[in-house]
Amino acid sequence: MGELRYEAPDTIEAAVKLLARANGAARVLAGGTDVIVQMETDLIEPELLVDIKKIPQLREITAERGAYRVGAAVSCMELIEHEGFCRAWPGVIDGVKLIGSIQVKGRATMAGNLCNASPAADSVPALIAAGAQVTIAGPNGVRQAPVEAIPVSPGKTSLAKGEIVTSFLFPARPPRSGDAYLRFTPRTEMDIAVVGAGVNLTLDAGGTCTSARVALGAVAPTVLLVKEAAEALIGTRVGEAALDKLAKAASAACRPIDDKRGTKEYRIKVAGVLAGRAARQALERARQS
Amino acid sequence: MTNILEESGFDPNRKLRIVGTSPVKPDGRDKVTGRAKFGADLALPGMLVGKVLRSPHPHAIIKFIDTSRAQALPGVMAVVTRDDFPEIPPGTGEGDLTRNVMAREKALYDGHAVAAVAATSESIAKQALKLIRVDYEKLPHVIDAVEAMAPGAPILHEHLRAEGIKGAEDKPTNVVERQEFRMGDVEAGFREADVVIEREFRTCPIHQGYIEPQACVANWTKAGRVELWCCTQAHFGMRDNLASILDIPKEEICITGAEIGGAFGGKTIMYAEPLAIQLSRKAKRPVRIVLNRNEVFRATGPVSGTHSRIKMGVTRSGRFTAAEAEMVYQCGAFTGSMYYNGAQTMFTRYDLKNAKAVAYEVVSNRPKVNAFRAPGVPPVVFGVESVVDELAKAIGMDPLELRLKNAATEGYTTIYGETFGPIGFVETLEAAMKHEHYRAPHSGPNCGRGVAAGFWWNRAGDTSGKLRITADGSVNLLLGTIDIGGSRVSMCMMAAEELGIPLERVSAVIANTDQVSYNRLTAGSRVTFSSGIIVVDCARQAIAELRRRAAAAWNVSEQEVVYEDGTCRLARAGGAAPLSMAELVKRGGPISCSSTLAVTGAGPGFGVHIVDLEVDRETGGVKILRYTVVEDAGKAINRHQVEGQYQSGAAQGVGWALNEEYIYGEDGRLQNPSFLDYRMPVASDLPMIEAVIIEVPNPKHPYGLRGVGEVPVVPTLAAIANAITSAIGVRPYELPMSPPRLLKLIETAGTSKS
Known part of the structure; x- marks a missing residue:
C-alpha cells in the first residue's frame, strides 16, 4: 500500500493534468461521500485524490x-x-x-x-x-x-x-413543463433506492403531452431511459389509460437483479407503480407552471 | 435489625419532592456536546493501534497461521493468534468463551477473529493484517437453525450432545439443549375449548443496533496487573471471564467502564478485550482496539432468530383453556440465546392453568447471539399475541377485553413456579382500553390498528455501592452498576429524596471493579431497582450516623434527634441550633457508607401497545401513524427516563417488525454489514410515541419501582402484525414484515378472494 497523495488544484487544467499523469489509481474528490466511505471500508485504495472543490468555476x-x-x-x-x-x-x-x-x-x-x-x-x-x-x-x-x-x-x-x-x-424549459422523481425505500430516508423513477414532461396549451422522458433507477446495471414509457404519454392528456400503459412499459423495461436491497420480482412491480406516481406528480407540476 | 430487603419502608402515602419528577440527567450535557468519554476516547502514552483479522469463511478448519511477514513489518509491535491463549477444553463455558473471541480449531462464522496485531499506526496495522497467511480448509456450513437440526447437517462442534432429548446422547448434534416447562393438563384444556388455533411463526435475528461500536484500551502494567477501559454493561462479569480464559487472577484485573453509546444487552460479553490484553502483554505497551461497523455486524451479538409453533384454545365466553408452544432458537456458533426465557414468559400474563412450552437451542454458522432487551422473549410473544388476536376475532370479542378476561392477578402461580405478588396487568389493560387512542376511530381503506401485551420478570441480584458525604455537605455516590439507560440521575434523585436535600447536591460516578464489591451486570431491568435499594440503604445509614453525631454533640439520646431536609435538630422545641450535614461532617470526620446485598424482590412488569398504521397496497410499505405504550413501572423515579425506555422499546420493535434482517449469501457471508443495508428505522420513520406510565407499586422497593428496560420491546412485533392484519385482511406469520413480503401477501390474498 503506497502513500496517499492529496492535491487540491485551483484550475480545471491542473486537475486534468494531475489525473492524466497519475501512475496508480486516482480519484476525483468532490464531496467525498462515496470515495471516503469506499476508502474507509477498503473497497478502493487510491494513490491520488484530486480535490476539485478549490476550482472556483466548479x-x-x-x-x-x-x-x-x-x-x-x-x-x-x-x-x-x-x-x-x-x-x-x-x-x-x-x-x-x-x-x-x-x-x-x-x-x-x-x-x-x-x-x-x-x-x-x-x-x-x-x-x-x-x-x-x-x-x-x-x-x-x-x-x-x-x-x-x-x-x-x-x-x-x-x-x-x-x-x-x-x-x-x-436546457431552457418550455412553458407547462414539470418533472418529478420518486423512489421506493423501506425507510423514509438514509436509504438507497430499491427502485427510482424520474419523469419529465411538457404539455401544450390544451393539456396534451408533447414531450416526455422517463428514467428508472436500480432496475438495471445503469439508470434506464425508457422510451416506450415516454411514448405512452406523448400525444395523450396523461389520463388513466396512458398512465397504465406507462406503468406497464416501465415494468417491461426493467432488467433487475435479486440483491440485498430488493428482489427482481418486487423491483419490476414497483417500477411501474412509481413511474405512474411520478408521472402524476410531474403532470400536476406542469399544469401549475 | 431487619435489612432493607426485608423491610423496604415503602409507604404509599409518602410525600415525595424529587422522585417522580423529570430533572435533566447530569451526564446528558457532556454527551450531547461531545465531551463525555466513550470507549474510543481514552488515549494513553505510547498506545498502539490494535486490529483484528477475521475469517472470510463461515465454517473452516484453521490448518496453519503464518504471522512471520506481519511481525517483520516495521511498526508492528505484536501479533497474537490462538497460540497466545491458554488451551481450555471445548464444551465448557470458558472453552466456548475463548473460542468465540479467537478461533481455535475452526472458524465458525464469517467474521470470526483468527489473529490480531498491534502497531504504531492504523495503516501499519491494516497492512500487517494483509501479511498474515491463514491456511483454511473450508467445510460445508449451515446458517438456518431448522436446517442445522436436520440429519446430515454440517456439525459445528464434535463434542456437542443434545441435552434433554432421549436417545440423542451419543451422536454429535447442533442442538445444544431441549427444555420443557409445563403446568396442568394441556390435552384436557384443549378439549374444553370452543376454538383452538395453531400457527407457525418465523422471526429473524436482529442486531442490538447500538450506535457506538465496541472499543477498549488494555494496559498490561509492569507490575503484572491488567488495566482495561471498555464499553461494557458487565464489567465484573467480564473481569471474571477474562481471568478464566487468560489464566490471570481476578484481583489482577481492573476494568473501568466507559460512557456507553447504546448497549441494549449487546455489551454483556467480551469480544476484542482479551485480544487487546494479550497484545499489550506481548508489546509491553497499551493497546486500543476500536471495532468498525462491519466487525460489529459480522462478529458481535445478534438476537436469536426463532421458529415457533403456537397453539391456544378459548371458550366462546372468552376464557383461555390451554396453551402450547414449541420453539427453536438459533444461537449462532455458541450457546447464549437464553431460549428458556421465551418458554417461561411467553404465556405468562394470562391466568392459564394448562400450558406447555418446549424450547430447543441450536448452533449454526453465525455470530454467537447476545442479549437484547428481554432476551428471547419478543420473537415468541409475536406468535402468542398474534394467536390471541385471531382467537379474539374468532369469538367476536374485543382483543383487549379478551386479554383482560384472562389477565393474571396477585396469587397466580406461573409455569416456572413463581407466585405473583401485587402486579399491575389488569390496571395496564384497563388504562389502555380507556385511552383516547384506543377509543378513537381509525379509518382509511388501508389503515389498521393492532394491540398486544407483554411481560418481563425484571431482575435483581448482587449489587454493591457506596455513599460519601463530603466536607461541604455534598453527597457523592459510587455505583457498581454501569449506567446504560440513564440510571445515574435516578440514583441521585433517590439519594436526594431520602436525605431531603436538593438534587444538585448529589453526584454519582460509576465504580471500577476495584472500588466496590461484585455487581451483577446491568441487564434484565435490574439496575434502578437494585442499585436504587443500595443507594437508599446507604442514605439511611448516613442519616443514622448524622443523628448519632448530633446526639453526641447535644449529649442526648438518638431518639431525641430528628433528621429533616439535610439537618439534625432536637425533637423538642428550643435548645441547640440545628446542625447541617456539613457541620456534622466537620465534627466527626468524613462519612462514608456502603451496602452490598444479594438484592431480591424485583416486581414483574406488564405492558400493552396500541399501534395504528397504513399499508401501501402497491408497494407493501408500512407507515406507522400512531403508537401508544401503556406500561406499569411500579413507580417512575424519573418520568422522562421511563418515557424514553417505553419509546425506545417501541422504536426498536418497529425496526425488528418491519425491516431488520441479516442477509447471508450462498457462501455463508453476511451481505449487509452496515447501517445502510441493515435497515433500522430512522427518526422520520416513527411518529411521536406516546408513553403512558401506570404505577402499581412494588412494595419490595422503598419507592415501589419495578423495572422498565425490557417490557417495552416485548409486545411491539405482535402489535404491528395485528395492525397489518387489520389493514390488509391477511396475517403475516414471518418477520420482517418487509415491503416485498407484504406485497406478496396482499397479492396472494387478492388472488384467493377473486
Whole structure:
C-alpha cells in the first residue's frame, strides 16, 4: 500500500493534468461521500485524490438564457437552497434531496452521485429525465455528453483517464413543463433506492403531452431511459389509460437483479407503480407552471 | 435489625419532592456536546493501534497461521493468534468463551477473529493484517437453525450432545439443549375449548443496533496487573471471564467502564478485550482496539432468530383453556440465546392453568447471539399475541377485553413456579382500553390498528455501592452498576429524596471493579431497582450516623434527634441550633457508607401497545401513524427516563417488525454489514410515541419501582402484525414484515378472494 497523495488544484487544467499523469489509481474528490466511505471500508485504495472543490468555476450555479449550468463541485444543499433552480427543476431537486442526510448533502454533489455510477443513484434518473448534459474536461479538450452516456455499469463510467465532469447543463424549459422523481425505500430516508423513477414532461396549451422522458433507477446495471414509457404519454392528456400503459412499459423495461436491497420480482412491480406516481406528480407540476 | 430487603419502608402515602419528577440527567450535557468519554476516547502514552483479522469463511478448519511477514513489518509491535491463549477444553463455558473471541480449531462464522496485531499506526496495522497467511480448509456450513437440526447437517462442534432429548446422547448434534416447562393438563384444556388455533411463526435475528461500536484500551502494567477501559454493561462479569480464559487472577484485573453509546444487552460479553490484553502483554505497551461497523455486524451479538409453533384454545365466553408452544432458537456458533426465557414468559400474563412450552437451542454458522432487551422473549410473544388476536376475532370479542378476561392477578402461580405478588396487568389493560387512542376511530381503506401485551420478570441480584458525604455537605455516590439507560440521575434523585436535600447536591460516578464489591451486570431491568435499594440503604445509614453525631454533640439520646431536609435538630422545641450535614461532617470526620446485598424482590412488569398504521397496497410499505405504550413501572423515579425506555422499546420493535434482517449469501457471508443495508428505522420513520406510565407499586422497593428496560420491546412485533392484519385482511406469520413480503401477501390474498 503506497502513500496517499492529496492535491487540491485551483484550475480545471491542473486537475486534468494531475489525473492524466497519475501512475496508480486516482480519484476525483468532490464531496467525498462515496470515495471516503469506499476508502474507509477498503473497497478502493487510491494513490491520488484530486480535490476539485478549490476550482472556483466548479462551485458556480449560473443561469444562461433560461438554461442552468451547475458546477460539478456544487453541493446538494447549495442546489437545494437555489430558488431559481428549484422552481425550474423540482424533479431534479426531489432526487437531490434524497441523497443522504442534510449533513451528507452539505458535502455531496450531483457530479459525484453520477460518477460513482451506482444504478441506484438518486439524482441520476431525474437528471436523465431532464435531458441534462454534462461538460467534460480532459487531456484532449472539452466535450459534451448526455448524462445517460456517463455510467456504463455499476461503479464504471465512460470517462477516459484524466477526464472530469466539470458541470451539468439543463436546457431552457418550455412553458407547462414539470418533472418529478420518486423512489421506493423501506425507510423514509438514509436509504438507497430499491427502485427510482424520474419523469419529465411538457404539455401544450390544451393539456396534451408533447414531450416526455422517463428514467428508472436500480432496475438495471445503469439508470434506464425508457422510451416506450415516454411514448405512452406523448400525444395523450396523461389520463388513466396512458398512465397504465406507462406503468406497464416501465415494468417491461426493467432488467433487475435479486440483491440485498430488493428482489427482481418486487423491483419490476414497483417500477411501474412509481413511474405512474411520478408521472402524476410531474403532470400536476406542469399544469401549475 | 431487619435489612432493607426485608423491610423496604415503602409507604404509599409518602410525600415525595424529587422522585417522580423529570430533572435533566447530569451526564446528558457532556454527551450531547461531545465531551463525555466513550470507549474510543481514552488515549494513553505510547498506545498502539490494535486490529483484528477475521475469517472470510463461515465454517473452516484453521490448518496453519503464518504471522512471520506481519511481525517483520516495521511498526508492528505484536501479533497474537490462538497460540497466545491458554488451551481450555471445548464444551465448557470458558472453552466456548475463548473460542468465540479467537478461533481455535475452526472458524465458525464469517467474521470470526483468527489473529490480531498491534502497531504504531492504523495503516501499519491494516497492512500487517494483509501479511498474515491463514491456511483454511473450508467445510460445508449451515446458517438456518431448522436446517442445522436436520440429519446430515454440517456439525459445528464434535463434542456437542443434545441435552434433554432421549436417545440423542451419543451422536454429535447442533442442538445444544431441549427444555420443557409445563403446568396442568394441556390435552384436557384443549378439549374444553370452543376454538383452538395453531400457527407457525418465523422471526429473524436482529442486531442490538447500538450506535457506538465496541472499543477498549488494555494496559498490561509492569507490575503484572491488567488495566482495561471498555464499553461494557458487565464489567465484573467480564473481569471474571477474562481471568478464566487468560489464566490471570481476578484481583489482577481492573476494568473501568466507559460512557456507553447504546448497549441494549449487546455489551454483556467480551469480544476484542482479551485480544487487546494479550497484545499489550506481548508489546509491553497499551493497546486500543476500536471495532468498525462491519466487525460489529459480522462478529458481535445478534438476537436469536426463532421458529415457533403456537397453539391456544378459548371458550366462546372468552376464557383461555390451554396453551402450547414449541420453539427453536438459533444461537449462532455458541450457546447464549437464553431460549428458556421465551418458554417461561411467553404465556405468562394470562391466568392459564394448562400450558406447555418446549424450547430447543441450536448452533449454526453465525455470530454467537447476545442479549437484547428481554432476551428471547419478543420473537415468541409475536406468535402468542398474534394467536390471541385471531382467537379474539374468532369469538367476536374485543382483543383487549379478551386479554383482560384472562389477565393474571396477585396469587397466580406461573409455569416456572413463581407466585405473583401485587402486579399491575389488569390496571395496564384497563388504562389502555380507556385511552383516547384506543377509543378513537381509525379509518382509511388501508389503515389498521393492532394491540398486544407483554411481560418481563425484571431482575435483581448482587449489587454493591457506596455513599460519601463530603466536607461541604455534598453527597457523592459510587455505583457498581454501569449506567446504560440513564440510571445515574435516578440514583441521585433517590439519594436526594431520602436525605431531603436538593438534587444538585448529589453526584454519582460509576465504580471500577476495584472500588466496590461484585455487581451483577446491568441487564434484565435490574439496575434502578437494585442499585436504587443500595443507594437508599446507604442514605439511611448516613442519616443514622448524622443523628448519632448530633446526639453526641447535644449529649442526648438518638431518639431525641430528628433528621429533616439535610439537618439534625432536637425533637423538642428550643435548645441547640440545628446542625447541617456539613457541620456534622466537620465534627466527626468524613462519612462514608456502603451496602452490598444479594438484592431480591424485583416486581414483574406488564405492558400493552396500541399501534395504528397504513399499508401501501402497491408497494407493501408500512407507515406507522400512531403508537401508544401503556406500561406499569411500579413507580417512575424519573418520568422522562421511563418515557424514553417505553419509546425506545417501541422504536426498536418497529425496526425488528418491519425491516431488520441479516442477509447471508450462498457462501455463508453476511451481505449487509452496515447501517445502510441493515435497515433500522430512522427518526422520520416513527411518529411521536406516546408513553403512558401506570404505577402499581412494588412494595419490595422503598419507592415501589419495578423495572422498565425490557417490557417495552416485548409486545411491539405482535402489535404491528395485528395492525397489518387489520389493514390488509391477511396475517403475516414471518418477520420482517418487509415491503416485498407484504406485497406478496396482499397479492396472494387478492388472488384467493377473486
